[in-house]
Amino acid sequence: MKGELRRKQILDCAKGLFSKKGYHNTHVEDILKEISIGKGTFYQYFSNKEELFISLLVNFLHDWEEAVLDTVTSLADEDIRIFYRMLIRRSLEFFRDNEDLCNIYLRVGPGTEKVFDPYIEQFEEKMLQYVIAALETGIKARAVRKDIDMVLMANILLGAFLRIDYYYFILKRQEKDSLDLERMADQFFNLIEEGIFTDERTREGGVSRSSTGRARSRSSRGASKSKPSRST
Amino acid sequence: MKGELRRKQILDCAKGLFSKKGYHNTHVEDILKEISIGKGTFYQYFSNKEELFISLLVNFLHDWEEAVLDTVTSLADEDIRIFYRMLIRRSLEFFRDNEDLCNIYLRVGPGTEKVFDPYIEQFEEKMLQYVIAALETGIKARAVRKDIDMVLMANILLGAFLRIDYYYFILKRQEKDSLDLERMADQFFNLIEEGIFTDERTREGGVSRSSTGRARSRSSRGASKSKPSRST
Amino acid sequence: MKGELRRKQILDCAKGLFSKKGYHNTHVEDILKEISIGKGTFYQYFSNKEELFISLLVNFLHDWEEAVLDTVTSLADEDIRIFYRMLIRRSLEFFRDNEDLCNIYLRVGPGTEKVFDPYIEQFEEKMLQYVIAALETGIKARAVRKDIDMVLMANILLGAFLRIDYYYFILKRQEKDSLDLERMADQFFNLIEEGIFTDERTREGGVSRSSTGRARSRSSRGASKSKPSRST
Amino acid sequence: MKGELRRKQILDCAKGLFSKKGYHNTHVEDILKEISIGKGTFYQYFSNKEELFISLLVNFLHDWEEAVLDTVTSLADEDIRIFYRMLIRRSLEFFRDNEDLCNIYLRVGPGTEKVFDPYIEQFEEKMLQYVIAALETGIKARAVRKDIDMVLMANILLGAFLRIDYYYFILKRQEKDSLDLERMADQFFNLIEEGIFTDERTREGGVSRSSTGRARSRSSRGASKSKPSRST
DNA sequence: GATGAATGAGGTTTCATTCAT
DNA sequence: TATGAATGAAACCTCATTCAT
Numbered sequence: 002m003k004g005e006l007r008r009k010q011i012l013d014c015a016k017g018l019f020s021k022k023g024y025h026n027t028h029v030e031d032i033l034k035e036i037s038i039g040k041g042t043f044y045q046y047f048s049n050k051e052e053l054f055i056s057l058l059v060n061f062l063h064d065w066e067e068a069v070l071d072t073v074t075s076l077a078d079e080d081i082r083i084f085y086r087m088l089i090r091r092s093l094e095f096f097r098d099n100e101d102l103c104n105i106y107l108r109v110g111p112g113t114e115k116v117f118d119p120y121i122e123q124f125e126e127k128m129l130q131y132v133i134a135a136l137e138t139g140i141k142a143r144a145v146r147k148d149i150d151m152v153l154m155a156n157i158l159l160g161a162f163l164r165i166d167y168y169y170f171i172l173k174r175q176e177k178d179s180l181d182l183e184r185m186a187d188q189f190f191n192l193i194e195e196g197i198f199t200d201e202r203t204r205e206g207g208v209s210r211s212s213t214g215r216a217r218s219r220s221s222r223g224a225s226k227s228k229p230s231r232s233t
Numbered sequence: 234m235k236g237e238l239r240r241k242q243i244l245d246c247a248k249g250l251f252s253k254k255g256y257h258n259t260h261v262e263d264i265l266k267e268i269s270i271g272k273g274t275f276y277q278y279f280s281n282k283e284e285l286f287i288s289l290l291v292n293f294l295h296d297w298e299e300a301v302l303d304t305v306t307s308l309a310d311e312d313i314r315i316f317y318r319m320l321i322r323r324s325l326e327f328f329r330d331n332e333d334l335c336n337i338y339l340r341v342g343p344g345t346e347k348v349f350d351p352y353i354e355q356f357e358e359k360m361l362q363y364v365i366a367a368l369e370t371g372i373k374a375r376a377v378r379k380d381i382d383m384v385l386m387a388n389i390l391l392g393a394f395l396r397i398d399y400y401y402f403i404l405k406r407q408e409k410d411s412l413d414l415e416r417m418a419d420q421f422f423n424l425i426e427e428g429i430f431t432d433e434r435t436r437e438g439g440v441s442r443s444s445t446g447r448a449r450s451r452s453s454r455g456a457s458k459s460k461p462s463r464s465t
Numbered sequence: 466m467k468g469e470l471r472r473k474q475i476l477d478c479a480k481g482l483f484s485k486k487g488y489h490n491t492h493v494e495d496i497l498k499e500i501s502i503g504k505g506t507f508y509q510y511f512s513n514k515e516e517l518f519i520s521l522l523v524n525f526l527h528d529w530e531e532a533v534l535d536t537v538t539s540l541a542d543e544d545i546r547i548f549y550r551m552l553i554r555r556s557l558e559f560f561r562d563n564e565d566l567c568n569i570y571l572r573v574g575p576g577t578e579k580v581f582d583p584y585i586e587q588f589e590e591k592m593l594q595y596v597i598a599a600l601e602t603g604i605k606a607r608a609v610r611k612d613i614d615m616v617l618m619a620n621i622l623l624g625a626f627l628r629i630d631y632y633y634f635i636l637k638r639q640e641k642d643s644l645d646l647e648r649m650a651d652q653f654f655n656l657i658e659e660g661i662f663t664d665e666r667t668r669e670g671g672v673s674r675s676s677t678g679r680a681r682s683r684s685s686r687g688a689s690k691s692k693p694s695r696s697t
Numbered sequence: 698m699k700g701e702l703r704r705k706q707i708l709d710c711a712k713g714l715f716s717k718k719g720y721h722n723t724h725v726e727d728i729l730k731e732i733s734i735g736k737g738t739f740y741q742y743f744s745n746k747e748e749l750f751i752s753l754l755v756n757f758l759h760d761w762e763e764a765v766l767d768t769v770t771s772l773a774d775e776d777i778r779i780f781y782r783m784l785i786r787r788s789l790e791f792f793r794d795n796e797d798l799c800n801i802y803l804r805v806g807p808g809t810e811k812v813f814d815p816y817i818e819q820f821e822e823k824m825l826q827y828v829i830a831a832l833e834t835g836i837k838a839r840a841v842r843k844d845i846d847m848v849l850m851a852n853i854l855l856g857a858f859l860r861i862d863y864y865y866f867i868l869k870r871q872e873k874d875s876l877d878l879e880r881m882a883d884q885f886f887n888l889i890e891e892g893i894f895t896d897e898r899t900r901e902g903g904v905s906r907s908s909t910g911r912a913r914s915r916s917s918r919g920a921s922k923s924k925p926s927r928s929t
Numbered sequence: 930g931a932t933g934a935a936t937g938a939g940g941t942t943t944c945a946t947t948c949a950t
Numbered sequence: 951t952a953t954g955a956a957t958g959a960a961a962c963c964t965c966a967t968t969c970a971t
Contacts, residue, residue: 003934023344025257029962039936044963109344112255112336122404150420153397157421160396161389168388172354188382192389196426236951261945271953272946282945468930487808489721493966503932504967514966573808576719576800586868614884617861621888624860625853632852636818652846653853658892700955725941735957740942 252333484565716797
C-alpha cells in the first residue's frame with residue numbers, strides 16, 4: 002500500500018506545481034526535487050508527464066461529481082429554488098476548496114495540449130449536463146420558463162459560475178478567505194430569479210426585432226426596445 | 234511600408250497557428266514555413282516568440298476596444314436596456330468574427346505562460362471595467378438595482394458572455410454559421426431582465442439565511458428571502 | 466539443487482528472448498516477468514546481464530564440442546570422406562536443433578558488446594581448429610591436396626557451413642522442418658569433392674593473369690545427382 | 698553544397714565509430730564530439746541515430762552493387778571461369794577496402810536492432826541473387842553442373858566468401874596489408890573448380906545413400922598458384 | 930532466499946535563437 | 951535585408967542494478 006501513498010504524493014505535488022507554473026513550465030524534475038524521489042520512481046507510477054496531468058483532471062472530475070451528487074441527492078425533493086441555490090452554494094464551496102485543481106481546469110488545462118482537450122471537454126460537458134438537468138427539472142416543476150434555450154442558458158449559467166470561481170478563487174485568491182459564499186450565492190441566485198433591474202420603471206415594449214416575446218401577464222412590465230414608450 | 238506588411242503577415246499566420254495548435258505546439262519554424270520566410274527575417278520583426286504572441290493579445294484587446302467603444306458612443310444616450318442589449322449583441326458578433334483571437338484568448342492564452350498573464354488579465358480587467366461601467370450607468374439611471382455587488386455581477390455577466398463565445402464559437406464552431414445572434418442576445422438579455430422563472434408560482438419563502446433580500450414591489454412575485462411576506 | 470534448476474530456468478528463458486529480440490532489446494525485467502521471479506532473485510544467480518549472456522555462449526560452445534567430439538571419436542578411423550560428410554551432417558543437425566543458441570551466435574552475438582567478443586571468437590576459433598584438424602587429417606591421409614592454404618580453406622568451409630545454418634535455420638526457419646539434411650550435406654560435400662563444374666569443357670589455360678590454371682585432362686565427369694551412374 | 702559535405706562528414710565518422718564500438722555503444726554524442734558539431738546540427742541531417750545507421754547500410758549496398766556491376770559488365774562476355782574468378786577477386790578487394798562498412802555489415806549489423814534486419818537482409822538477398830545469377834549463367838553456358846541446388850550452393854559460396862572477409866579483414870585486420878588477394882582468390886576458385894581432394898585416391902563410391910559420388914579419373918592436377926603446372 | 934520499490938546515470942531528441950554569409 | 955546552418959541547454963525517458971524488508 003506504500004505504492005498508493007507514493008502515487009498520491011506525486012499527484013499532490015504535481016497539482017500544486019501545475020497550478021502554479023502551468024503544464025509546460027512544470028518539469029518532471031521539479032516534481033522529483035520537491036518530493037525528493039528519483040526519476041525512475043516517478044516513471045514507475047506514471048508512464049509520462051501527460052498521464053500524470055490527465056490523472057489530475059480525472060481526479061478532479063471525480064471529486065466534483067461526488068460533491069455535486071451529494072447535493073443533488075440530498076435535495077432532490079426540496080423546493081426547486083432551494084435546490085438551485087444550494088447547488089450554487091455547494092459548487093462554490095467545492096471550487097474554493099480545490100484551488101489548485103480548479104486553477105488547472107479553468108486556467109492551465111484549456112489549450113495546453115490537444116491530448117487534454119477530451120478530458121477538459123468531458124468535464125465541461127458533464128457540468129453542462131448537470132445544469133441542463135437542473136433546468137429541465139425546473140421546467141417540469143413549472144418553476145422555470147419554457148421559452149428558454151436550454152443549452153444556451155446552461156452555458157450562461159455555467160460560464161457565470163466558473164467565472165466567479167476563476168475571479169475570486171484564482172485571480173483574487175489572496176482575499177479568498179474573507180469571502181462570504183452565502184452572499185455570493187444569493188447574488189447569483191437573485192440574478193436568476195429576478196434579473197438585475199429595478200421595478201420602478203414603467204418602460205414598455207420588447208427588446209428586439211427578433212425578440213423572444215413571451216406572453217406577459219405581469220402588471221407593470223414594458224418592453225425595453227427602441228422607440229421607448231410604446232404604450233400598451 | 235513593406236516591413237509593416239511582412240509583420241502583419243507573420244501575425245496573421247501566427248494567429249491561425251496558435252489558435253489551432255496552441256502556443257507551445259506552434260513552433261517558430263511552422264510559421265516561417267507557412268509564409269516562406271527565413272528564420273533571420275522573423276527575428277527582425279519580433280525579438281522572440283513570446284513577443285509575437287503578446288502582440289496578438291495586444292491587437293485583440295485593441296480591436297475589441299474599438300468595437301466596443303463604437304457601440305458605447307453610438308448608443309450612449311439611448312435607453313439603458315437598449316444599450317445593454319446592443320452591447321451583448323455587438324460583442325457576440327465581434328467574438329464570432331474573430332474566432333482565432335477569441336480562441337487564443339479563451340483557450341490557448343490562459344495558463345500558457347506566466348509572462349502572458351498580465352496581458353490576459355489586462356484584457357479581462359478592461360472587459361470587466363466596461364461591464365462595471367455599464368452597470369454603474371444603469372444604477373445612476375435608476376434602471377439597475379442598487380443592491381447588487383457590482384464586481385460580482387460584472388464577473389457573472391462577463392463569465393456568462395465569454396462562455397457563450399467559447400461554447401458556440403470554439404467548441405461548436407462547425408455550427409457557427411447557423412447561429413442566430415439576435416436570439417442569443419435576446420435570451421441573454423432576458424435573463425438579465427427577468428430571471429429564468431415563471432411568474433405563475435405563488436410559492437413563498439426565501440432561499441437562504443443570508444439572503445440579499447431587497448424590498449420588492451412587484452405585484453406577483455414572492456420574495457426570495459427568509460421571512461417571506463413582505464408587503465409593499 | 467533447487468538453485469541449479471532456477472539457474473537453468475533463467476538461462477532457458479534468456480536464450481529464447483535474446484534469440485528473438487536481441488541482447489539490447491531483451492531487458493532483465495522481460496526475463497523475470499516471463500518466469501515470474503523477482504529482480505533480486507535474478508541477481509543471486511547472475512551478477513549481471515552480461516554474465517547471463519556469456520553463460521549462454523559458453524554453454525553453446527560446450528554443447529557443440531560435445532556433439533562434435535562425439536562425431537570425431539566415433540568416426541576417427543573411418544574413411545576420411547565418410548568422416549567429412551558425417552561431420553557436415555552432424556553439425557547441420559546440431560545447429561538445426563539449437564535454433565536459439567544458433568541465432569544468438571550467428572546473429573545476435575557478433576558485435577553486440579565488446580565484452581562478448583572473446584567468447585564469440587573463442588567459439589569460432591575452436592570451430593576453425595576443428596576444421597583445420599580435419600583438413601590436416603585429410604592431408605596426412607593423402608586424401609586432401611597439400612597445396613591448399615589450410616587456414617583460408619578452413620574459413621571457407623566454416624563460412625559456408627555457418628551460412629547454411631543461418632540461412633536455413635534462421636532466415637527461413639519456417640521451412641525448417643521440411644529440410645532434407647541428407648541432401649544438403651550431400652551437396653556441400655559434393656562441392657568439396659569435385660567443385661561445381663561439369664567436365665564437358667575443353668577449355669585450357671588459366672583463368673586470369675595470376676591464374677589458377679591447373680592443366681586439366683580429366684576424362685569424364687559424371688553427375689552427382691540422383692541415380693549415381695558412377696563408373697569405375 | 699555545404700550540407701552534403703556535412704552529411705558525409707557525419708556518415709564517415711559514424712562509420713568508423715559504429716564499426717569500432719558497435720551500434721549501441723556508439724552514442725550520438727560520441728560522433729558530435731569527434732567532429733565537433735552541436736547536437737542540433739546532427740539532427741538536421743539525420744532524424745535519429747537509427748536513420749544514420751540505415752544510411753550507412755544503404756550506402757554500403759549501393760557501393761557494393763556499383764563495384765560488382767562494374768565487374769559484371771566488364772566481364773560479361775568472357776569465359777565463365779574467368780568471370781567467376783574475377784568476381785571473387787573484385788569482391789575481396791571491395792570488402793578489403795571498405796573495412797568499416799564491412800565490419801558493420803558482417804559483425805555489428807546483424808541482430809543489433811530488429812529495424813535494421815530488412816536492410817541487412819536486403820543486402821544479403823541481393824548478394825545471394827548475384828551469386829545465383831552467376832550460377833545460372835554458368836549452367837546455361839554448360840559450364841556448371843545442373844544437379845546443384847542453386848540456392849544452397851549460392852549460400853555456401855556466399856558464406857564462404859563473407860567468412861573470408863570477416864576473418865581476414867576484420868579479425869586479422871592487422872595483417873591485412875600483407876594479404877595476397879590473388880592467392881586467396883585462387884584458392885577459393887580452386888575449391889569451386891576441383892574440390893579439395895587429391896586425385897591419387899582410388900576409392901570408389903559415394904559417401905551416402907543419396908551420394909554425390911561422381912567417378913574420378915583425372916590424371917594430373919596442377920597447382921593453383923602462379924607457377925602453373927606443379928605436377929603431382 | 931526472495932522480493933520489488935527506488936535509484937540515477939546516461940541516453941535520445943527538441944527547438945528557440947544566433948550569426949556568418 | 952534575408953537566409954538557414956549551427957547551436958546547446960534542457961526536456962523527457964530507460965533500465966540495469968541495489969538494498970531494505
